[in-house]
Amino acid sequence: MATSHSTVNPLDASADHAGHPPELAHHFNDLEQQRLAGTLGMWTFLVTEVMFFGGLFTGYAYYRYKFPDAFIEASHHLDILLGTINTAVLIGSSLTMVLAVQGAQRGNKKQIIGFLAATILLALVFLGIKAVEYHHKWVDHLVPGPAFDFKGQHVDGAQLFYSFYFAMTGMHALHMVLGIGIIAVLIWMAKRDCFSPRSYGAVENTGLYWHFVDIVWIFLFPLLYLIGRHHP
Amino acid sequence: MSTSDHPVISTRAYFSVFGALLVLTALTVVAASYHFGPYNDVIALAIAGAKALLVVTYFMHLRHATGLTRVFVVAGVFWLGLLFVFTFADLVTRTFFIPAT
Numbered sequence: 001m002a003t004s005h006s007t008v009n010p011l012d013a014s015a016d017h018a019g020h021p022p023e024l025a026h027h028f029n030d031l032e033q034q035r036l037a038g039t040l041g042m043w044t045f046l047v048t049e050v051m052f053f054g055g056l057f058t059g060y061a062y063y064r065y066k067f068p069d070a071f072i073e074a075s076h077h078l079d080i081l082l083g084t085i086n087t088a089v090l091i092g093s094s095l096t097m098v099l100a101v102q103g104a105q106r107g108n109k110k111q112i113i114g115f116l117a118a119t120i121l122l123a124l125v126f127l128g129i130k131a132v133e134y135h136h137k138w139v140d141h142l143v144p145g146p147a148f149d150f151k152g153q154h155v156d157g158a159q160l161f162y163s164f165y166f167a168m169t170g171m172h173a174l175h176m177v178l179g180i181g182i183i184a185v186l187i188w189m190a191k192r193d194c195f196s197p198r199s200y201g202a203v204e205n206t207g208l209y210w211h212f213v214d215i216v217w218i219f220l221f222p223l224l225y226l227i228g229r230h231h232p
Numbered sequence: 233m234s235t236s237d238h239p240v241i242s243t244r245a246y247f248s249v250f251g252a253l254l255v256l257t258a259l260t261v262v263a264a265s266y267h268f269g270p271y272n273d274v275i276a277l278a279i280a281g282a283k284a285l286l287v288v289t290y291f292m293h294l295r296h297a298t299g300l301t302r303v304f305v306v307a308g309v310f311w312l313g314l315l316f317v318f319t320f321a322d323l324v325t326r327t328f329f330i331p332a333t
Binding site: 095204211218227 | 249
């Protein structure tokens with residue numbers, strides 16, 4: 001007498017209990033819907049992040065419109081070489097991140113862990129260079145506050161520029177630190193075989209977050225570092 | 233059964249995008265050293281926009297994403313656009329009246 005699943009123990013993860021894959025959470029119809037829900041959730045969060053950083057960019061644009069010469073003068077004290085290197089480093093970390101996702105798609109554990117680790121490494125290089133830059137700013141009295149001492153024509157406008165510089169790059173760096181933490185957790189999960197080609201949403205969606213952080217920097221770099229370049 | 237009829241982007245494509253991003257970065261640094269007047273900003277933002285588009289399309293897999301996902305992304309850009317447009321519509325149309333002494 002054949003029955004479809006009368007003697008299957010629902011606690012037995014190796015058997016398709018109730019006829020569905022073990023990675024499928026019960027409130028979803030199928031794995032594809034589960035995957036899509038996770039992706040849409042992450043994109044929704046990224047849209048809120050777009051508005052968050054968007055507010056900072058709008059503030060920057062507002063005050064640059066009002067004090068263009070001050071912003072240009074202040075921008076000269078940023079190190080374009082370090083900024084360009086950091087841009088390349090971050091783009092590289094996006095490459096390693098997407099290759100980690102590819103590893104998850106292929107079920108290649110070594111690829112996942114290797115490229116996630118490389119992503120963290122590049123992120124730390126970025127943060128290290130940022131720390132050097134921040135140190136230079138502190139030593140040169142360009143950190144807004146009581147110690148601010150700008151040796152140029154537009155002192156108040158320069159302090160405004162550096163307020164935006166530290167707020168925007170600071171929030172960006174904070175996002176990177178959090179991202180590093182999340183990626184470290186992913187490495188731990190990958191080591192415990194939490195990912196398969198059927199179910200790797202956490203890796204994919206962390207990738208989305210990481211690429212977003214890269215995109216924020218892609219806009220920060222020219223707007224902060226390069227605006228004064230063609231002015232003497 | 234693979235849940236992703238999610239077509240996979242090739243490794244070669246990823247490296248091509250990476251290369252393009254580096255080239256565009258170099259381009260924006262070089263372009264910034266020339267005087268294009270008000271167009272310096274336009275060029276810088278256009279290059280940054282192109283880089284962002286590459287990242288979103290290939291690294292963030294939007295190329296193969298569902299229509300619904302793309303709607304979410306466009307919505308984000310749309311709302312950011314509203315923020316900029318309305319803020320600047322106010323700012324650039326302000327006039328200040330200096331009272332006569």
